[in-house]
Amino acid sequence: xxxxxSRRDFLRLAATSPAALAALPAGARTxxxxxEPSRVRYGPNDMIxxxxxxxxxxxxxxTRTALMVDGVEFVAAADAYDGRLAHAKEAFGKDVxxxxxxxxxxxxxxxxxxxIATPDHWHQRITIDALEAGKAVYxxxxxxxxxxxxxxxxxxxxxxxxxxxxxxxxxxSLIYEKARDLYRAGSIGKLNxxxxxxxxxxxxxxxxxxxxxxxxxxxxxxxxxxxxxxKRPFDPIRxxxxxxxxxxxxxxxxxxxxxxxxxxxxxxxxxGPTRIMSTGGLRYWLDGRDAPDVMLGLxxxxxxxxxxxxxxxxxxNFADGGGGDGTSFxxxxxxxxxxxxxxxxxxxxxxxxxxxxxSIGTFTDAIQEQARTEYREKYPEPERPELRSxxxxxxxxxxxxxxxxDHFNNFFTALREGGKVLEDPAYGYRAAAPALLTNTSYxxxxxVDWDPLAMKVVPSM
Numbered sequence: 001x002x003x004x005x006s007r008r009d010f011l012r013l014a015a016t017s018p019a020a021l022a023a024l025p026a027g028a029r030t031x032x033x034x035x036e037p038s039r040v041r042y043g044p045n046d047m048i049x050x051x052x053x054x055x056x057x058x059x060x061x062x063t064r065t066a067l068m069v070d071g072v073e074f075v076a077a078a079d080a081y082d083g084r085l086a087h088a089k090e091a092f093g094k095d096v097x098x099x100x101x102x103x104x105x106x107x108x109x110x111x112x113x114x115x116i117a118t119p120d121h122w123h124q125r126i127t128i129d130a131l132e133a134g135k136a137v138y139x140x141x142x143x144x145x146x147x148x149x150x151x152x153x154x155x156x157x158x159x160x161x162x163x164x165x166x167x168x169x170x171x172x173s174l175i176y177e178k179a180r181d182l183y184r185a186g187s188i189g190k191l192n193x194x195x196x197x198x199x200x201x202x203x204x205x206x207x208x209x210x211x212x213x214x215x216x217x218x219x220x221x222x223x224x225x226x227x228x229x230x231k232r233p234f235d236p237i238r239x240x241x242x243x244x245x246x247x248x249x250x251x252x253x254x255x256x257x258x259x260x261x262x263x264x265x266x267x268x269x270x271x272g273p274t275r276i277m278s279t280g281g282l283r284y285w286l287d288g289r290d291a292p293d294v295m296l297g298l299x300x301x302x303x304x305x306x307x308x309x310x311x312x313x314x315x316x317n318f319a320d321g322g323g324g325d326g327t328s329f330x331x332x333x334x335x336x337x338x339x340x341x342x343x344x345x346x347x348x349x350x351x352x353x354x355x356x357x358x359s360i361g362t363f364t365d366a367i368q369e370q371a372r373t374e375y376r377e378k379y380p381e382p383e384r385p386e387l388r389s390x391x392x393x394x395x396x397x398x399x400x401x402x403x404x405x406d407h408f409n410n411f412f413t414a415l416r417e418g419g420k421v422l423e424d425p426a427y428g429y430r431a432a433a434p435a436l437l438t439n440t441s442y443x444x445x446x447x448v449d450w451d452p453l454a455m456k457v458v459p460s461m
Contacts, residue, residue, distance in 0.1 A: 028391075028392040028393070028394060029392070029393050029394065030393075030394040030395075030396060031393070031394070031395050031396065032395075032396055032398070033174050033175065033178055033345075033395050033396060033397045033398075033401075034174075034398070035174050035406065038070065038409065038413075040070065040071075041070055041071075042070055042071030046071055047071055047072065047073040048071055048072050048073070048112050048113060048412055048415060048416070049073050049074075049075045049110050049111055049112045049113075050063075050066055050072055050073065050074055050075065050111070050112065050113050050114070050115060051074075051075055051076035051077065051078070051097075051105045051108070051111045051113075051114050051115070052074070052076075052077050052078070052088075052114070052115040052117060053077075053078045053079075053102045053105060053114055053115065053116050053117065053118055053126055053130075054078070054079060054115075054116065054117035054118035054119070054122075054140075055077050055078075055079040055084040055085065055087070055088050055117075056079070056084065056117065057209070058117040058140055059077075059079075059115065059117030059118075059140075060084075060087075060088075060091070061404075062115050062117055062138070062140070062167065062404070062408075063077075063092065063115065064091075065402065065404045065405055065408055066115065066138075066408045066412075067092075068405055068408075069405065069408050069409050069412050071412070071416075072408075072412060074092050074093075074096060075096065075097060075108075075110055075111060076096060076097040076098070076099070076105045076108060076110075076111055077092075077096055077097070077098050077099075077105075078098070078099050078100065078101065078102040078104070078105050079098075079100070080100055080220060080221040080222075080224045080225040080239070081212075081215070081219060081220050081221075081239070081240075082100075082219045082220075083212055083214060083219060085098035085099075085100075086098075100221045100224055101224070102118075102126055102129075103129070106129055106130055106133035106135060107133070111135060112135065112136060112415070113135055113136035113137070113138065113163075113411075113412075113415060114126075114130045114135050114136075114137055114138070115138045115140075115167075116130070116137060116138065116139040116140060117140045117167075118140075119225070119242045119243075119248040119249060120142060120144075120145040120248065120249050120250045120254055121145045121227060121228070121229050121247065121248045121249070122227060123139055123140070123142070123143060123144055123145060123149075124143075124144045124145065124149040124152060124153055125227070125228075126139075127139050127143075127153055127156070127164070128152060128153060128156040131156045131157055131160045131162045131164065132156065132160060134160070134162065135162065136162055136163040136164065136411075136415050137162065137163070137164040137165070138164075138165055138167055138408070138411055139164065139165075139166055139167060139428070140166075140167040141166055141167055141168040141254070141258045141259065141262070141428070141431070141432065142166075142250055142254040142258045142428075142431075142432035142435055142436065143166045143425065143428040143429055143431075143432045144429070144432060144436070145249075145250055145254070145436075146436065147433060147436045147437060147440070147457060150429040150432070150433065150455065151455070153425055153429070154425050154426060154429060154455075157424075157425045163411075163414055163415050163421065164421070164424065164425050165407070165410070165411045165414075165421035165422070165423050165424065165428070166423045166424075166425065166427070166428025166431070166432075167407065167423075168258060168259050168262040168407075168423060168428070168431060169259075169403040169404045169406070169407040170259055170262040170263035170266060170403065171262050171266055171407065171422045171423040171427065172403055172406040172407040172409075172410050172422050172423075173263070173266075173403035173406065174397050174401065174403065174406065175340060175341075175343070175344065175345050175395075175397050175401075175403070176263050176266050176267055176340065176345075176403075177266070178345040178395045179263075179267045179331065179338050179340055179345045180266055180267045180268075180269075182338055182345065182347050183267055183268065183331060183338060187333075187335075187336055187338070187347055187349070188331060188332070188333030188334075188335055188336035188337060188338055188347075188349070189333040189334040189335025189336060190308055190333055190334050190335075191268070191307055191308055191310050191331060191332070191333045192308070192310050192311070192332060192333065192334060193310055193311050193312070193313070193332045194264055194310060194311075194312045194313075194329075194330065194331050194332065195312070195313045195314075195328070195329075195330050195332065196260045196312075196313075196314050196315075196328060196329040196330070197314070197315045197316065197317075197326065197327065197328050198256050198260075198316050198326065198327050199315075199316065199317045199318075199320035199322075199326030199327070200316075200317070200318050200320065200326060201318075201319060201320045201321055201322075201323075201326070205318060206284075206285050206293060206318040206319075207241055207243040207244050207255075207289075208241060208285075208287070209240050209241050210240070211236050211237065211240045211241075212240070215236035215239070215240065216234075216236075217234045220234070220236070220239055222234045222239070225239055225248075229247045229248055230247055237288070241289075243255060243291065244285075244287070244288075244289030244290070244291050245289060245290055245291065246290055246291055246439070246443075249291060250435065250436060250439060251291035251292065251295070251439055252280070252291065252292065252293075252295040252316045252318075253278075253295065253297065253435035253436065253438035253439055254432070254435050254436065254439070256316055257295075257297060257314050257316075257434075257435040257438060258431050258432055258435040260314055260329065261430075261431040261432075261434055261435060262423065262427075262431040263329065263340065264312065265427070265430065265431060267331060267338075268301075268306060268307045268331075269306040269307070270301060270304065270306065270307060270452075271304070271430055271452035271453055272301070272430045272431075272433060272434055272450065272452030273299035273300055273301045273302075273312065273434050273450060273452065274300055274301070274302050274449060274450055274451070274452065274458075275299065275300040275447060275448070275449055275450070276297065276298075276299055276434055276437045276438060276440075276441050276447065276448045276449075276450060277297070277298045277299075277441055277447045277448075278295065278296060278297040278298070278438045278439075278441040278442045279295075279296055279442065280292040280294045280295035280296055280442055281293075281294055282294075283319060284318065284319035285318060285319070292442065293317075293318035293319060294316070294317050294318065294319075295315065295316050295438070295442065296313070296314070296315045297312075297313070297314045297315075297434075297438045297441075298311065298312070298313055299311070299312040299313075299314075299434060300312075325342070327341070327342070329341075335349060335350075336348060336349035336350070337349075343396060343397050343399070343401065344394055344395060344396045344397065345394075345395040346392060346393070346394050346395070347392065347393040347394075347395075348390055348391070348392050349390065349391050349392075350390050350391075355379045358371065358372065358375055360372065407422075407423075410422050426455070429455060430452055430455065433450060433452070433455065434450065437450055437457070446460070
């Protein structure tokens, strides 16, 4: 649909489906989401051979997920810590080739695709090197560490013609696809705001990752890790908890906000915001880090053919003592709300009320009575006030559902068939850019203007 639709349009569209008709009466209805699994099976000669560069938590998890897709074989791993290379052989087989130098992997003829799961400051360089070496690339989010690094990646992907996707799995999520379908059908009326939060109250949630007892200059390639970042003496805290430092990571926006932007852009078919504002600070984790542990971002999205102008509010707190999962993601319209949880999409609607209110308390008693009488003549007391109740439709993914699997499956299917990925470099950059500019706004204490179509920062006047 090219323009936002009213609830009346939604109900007309929904009425074509028996399931949708059953959902319309007041009260919650639950539906199961389902994606037909692939039934193709591949033999040894049809394998896609994958290597992972960066075998930390994300790289290890990505590798395991990639191997769940049929027809994928893991052949090589690179990491700057020897212990992770040894564990790669323990977990995936003694024949896995391991190296500290990722360039050795790119020179191998038995590698078809690479997963890049390094610290953020290596994403651009390794991605370009891999594309130029003829490898397909699955690069973890954010696609780049700094806003000015994006164009070179886009150019390399275009020049080489090699397949590339960015690893923000919301782009392939069954749950977000359902939210997109509900939005396009006009289920919430005119969108006006999106709000999301991802709060945590644990050391691991705040990136206080375990430092192994054997960490030393002998077991860690410190210079290889540092790369083009500022030179420093060996520091195992910086190596294993790199997300805490702007030298190597992108803080809360690059780790968490970028996922939210990916989901927003999928649901709304949006290219991104035009204005970015943020604030935050170090409130609890005073452990030497320079990335804040509390961050709030505000973003203005312009009107387009697929959505009206709306505002986004994102927040993360790494010391939220309130309990619960601390997560909320809501698309808010004047006629309803789409809420996305970890496993479900929930549509909540309140039946419309055309009646105006009665603000008569400051009138004389006679005028109040006259106004009340005329009001009830025009708007008789409803016979069924329950029609104003909220209705909910819950669309639930299977308990075992993992959108990362769908994301990898999309990548490998496109690689086999010469097709397109769901999150290509332009999509990945448009999701990364507002996240990275959130850091710019925070550090420089200013509003940042962004052109999401041209993918350029708009100079301040």
